[in-house]
Amino acid sequence: MTLDDVPHGMRLKRQARFNQTEADWRRFLELQPDGCFVAELEGTPVGTVTNCRFGPIGWIAMMLVEESHRRRGIGTHLMRHALAYLDASGVRTARLDATPRGRPIYEKLGFVAEYELARWEGAPRRDAHDAIVPVDRELLSEVLALDAEITATPRQRLIERLYHERPDAMVAYRAHGELRGYLTWREGENARQIGPGVALGTEAGIALGDALVGHSAGKRIFVDVPVDNAPATAWAESLGLTVQRPFTRMRRGEPVADQPAQLWASSGPEKG
Numbered sequence: 001m002t003l004d005d006v007p008h009g010m011r012l013k014r015q016a017r018f019n020q021t022e023a024d025w026r027r028f029l030e031l032q033p034d035g036c037f038v039a040e041l042e043g044t045p046v047g048t049v050t051n052c053r054f055g056p057i058g059w060i061a062m063m064l065v066e067e068s069h070r071r072r073g074i075g076t077h078l079m080r081h082a083l084a085y086l087d088a089s090g091v092r093t094a095r096l097d098a099t100p101r102g103r104p105i106y107e108k109l110g111f112v113a114e115y116e117l118a119r120w121e122g123a124p125r126r127d128a129h130d131a132i133v134p135v136d137r138e139l140l141s142e143v144l145a146l147d148a149e150i151t152a153t154p155r156q157r158l159i160e161r162l163y164h165e166r167p168d169a170m171v172a173y174r175a176h177g178e179l180r181g182y183l184t185w186r187e188g189e190n191a192r193q194i195g196p197g198v199a200l201g202t203e204a205g206i207a208l209g210d211a212l213v214g215h216s217a218g219k220r221i222f223v224d225v226p227v228d229n230a231p232a233t234a235w236a237e238s239l240g241l242t243v244q245r246p247f248t249r250m251r252r253g254e255p256v257a258d259q260p261a262q263l264w265a266s267s268g269p270e271k272g
Contacts, residue, residue, distance in 0.1 A: 001036035001048060003029060008038065008045040012064040019188035019222060020062070023165070024270065028052070028062065031157060035085055039065075039074050049078040051085055052271060055154040057256060058086035060096040061270040075102075079109055083252070093253035097224075097269035103248055111250040115260050116227040118246055121191060121220065124239035128214040131207055135163065135170040135182060143172060143182045150198040151272065152258040158271050159196070162186065171211050173204040180204035183265060185212050185221075192216055194223040195265030196272075202231040205264040209235050224268055226260035 001009070006025045013020050028050040029036050035051035046066040052059045060082050065074045086094050097117065098106050135143055140163055144156045162184055163170050170184040181204040183197030194212050199205030209232070213221065224247065225232045247269060249260075266272060 001038045005038050009048050015067050019190045021189050047074045047078050049082045056092040057153050058091040058094045095251045097247040111252045114249045117224050119224050119244045120236040120241035121222050121244045122241035123220045125218050126210045126213040128211045132171050132211040135172050142179045150259050150262050152256050173207050183208040191220040191222045196267035197265045199264040224266040228260045232264050
């Protein structure tokens with residue numbers, strides 16, 4: 001896949017009613033230019049898949065197939081190609097967030113379920129918290145370390161990229177001089193996507209979430225929350241958000257020792 005294929009990616013993702021923008025597609029390609037692929041049928045693009053390597057962990061996303069060509073094995077072929085790419089790259093674990101429709105395909109390819117997430121949506125309002133601080137370049141290094149600790153994934157390239165695209169979108173929570181969490185957002189085609197972000201404790205998570213909801217000022221938002229994070233789920237319910245769709249986080253290969261109870265908001269199905 002190249003930048004010339006982005007319009008095809010946008011067409012397919014609109015069929016699937018995904019939230020990604022052209023900026024998201026460009027980020028996929030720039031983070032892993034050799035790992036994004038297009039399926040063609042008689043010269044016409046009919047499917048996509050993206051990969052991103054975070055050290056020993058590979059993340060698969062944007063597995064899309066043209067509506068009129070589904071149930072013909074194209075999705076399975078794309079997934080096998082993505083897995084072959086990751087295997088050749090030496091990763092020990094392949095991960096993805098599966099929709100209910102995609103989960104059976106991935107199970108046949110050796111993926112197993114790890115835990116569930118729910119996408120919450122709505123257009124809430126909430127006042128910001130006084131303990132929230134903007135993330136400057138010095139604090140960013142602490143954010144990267146905390147994210148790696150909670151997710152057990154060296155995804156510094158992703159977090160740095162999101163920060164440099166929009167520094168004012170990332171906030172942090174400090175208590176007694178210690179970084180207790182961070183959260184960011186980006187614009188989507190259908191709604192503002194809250195995440196990624198982690199929090200060490202309920203107070204930090206609520207403060208961070210309220211800050212970004214306050215910044216959104218009643219705009220429609222999406223936030224993907226692990227079901228195992230009960231405080232984050234309660235916070236979403238307190239805002240009057242409703243569950244739009246479920247996801248299942250799946251892996252093929254070695255387990256990843258992440259901490260979903262402290263993952264306040266996933267980055268979305270693209271990067272976990």
